[in-house]
Amino acid sequence: MAIHGEVWLKWCYRTFGRRIMDLKDRDADASRRIRMAAVLLFARQGYAATGIRDLAREVNMTNAGIYHHVSSKEALLADLMRVAQRGLIDATERMLRDVQSPTDRLALLISSLTASHATAPMTTQVMDTELRSLTPGSAALDEIIALRDAYEDHWKHAIADGVSTGAFRIADQKLTRLALMSMCTGTSEWYRPDGDSTLEQVCAEFVAIGLAAVRAPVQVVAALDLSLLPDFPWEPPHARNDPRPVEARR
Structure with a gap:
């Protein structure tokens, strides 16, 4: 048996x-x-x-x-935003792990946020604009706000450290941070892989603009490794061509 x-x-x-x-x-x-x-x-x-x-x-x-x-349309939105925000935070923390210089950290933040929005325009647009659609006072809204704030803390700390060490000269740290982040996130609206500038050129130019805005000394900054960008698993594949290798997007 x-x-x-x-x-x-x-x-x-x-x-x-x-x-x-x-x-x-x-x-x-x-x-x-x-x-x-x-x-x-x-x-x-x-x-x-x-x-x-x-x-x-x-x-x-x-x-x-x-x-x-x-379970609901709102739960679906919260899930999309949660995964995207965590992906952005995780990728940012990996990139910044061994970077000490405030100038290098700010350069990485500018280029990575720019590239993330250029290569995943639909996911980042939802992440940036639909926070308003979550129910006020809900646990989901509180969680997404906390994740967004955790990401922005990297910008706050990089700028504050640059000011405290004398590397940056800024009149208003908050306004400078918001202006630089808005410049980066705007690429989701206009960037095209077949446009006049490559993504690497856009990132390099934005880094130059950003460092000029904080009055940092001119220096050569290493190009961003596009394979380090966050993985946004639900970005529609044909929404816009992604310049990263296929294996980096899996």
Whole structure:
């Protein structure tokens, strides 16, 4: 009986285990397609103008099928923003880990934020503009604000350290930070890979502008390694050509 029992268990595993894995794979694929469609629609027409019916139509599913994978449209938005913000923070912390100079840190922050918005324009647009769509006072809103603030702290500290060491001369640190970040995030609106300037050229020019804004001494700054950019897993692949190698975007 023990032998028969073992054979039966192996048969069950081969038969049902594979089916369970197939179901999990299909669920994962459906979840990915829903989130990619949500990024596309939220960026193109805005969160408020996008309904569950629009999402269902985009991925060829029923409304009930959508709700099998997401509890609500707002929960979906919060998830997209949470993953994107954490990805940006993690990538930034890896890039800055061994960088001590305030000038080098600011240069990395400028080039990485610029490149992130240029290569993932739809994800970053949702991340930057749809915070207003989360319910005031909700736990999700508080979490996303905390993540955003954690990222901006890297900018605050780099600028403050530059001022305290005499490397930067700034009248208003907050206004300078906001101006530089706005310059970087604006690339999601206008940058095109087939435009007049390459992404490397845009990043280099923005770093030069940023260091001039804080009145830092002119110096040669190493080019950003594009493979270090954050992974935004649900950026629609054909929204805009990404200059990074394919393996760096997986």
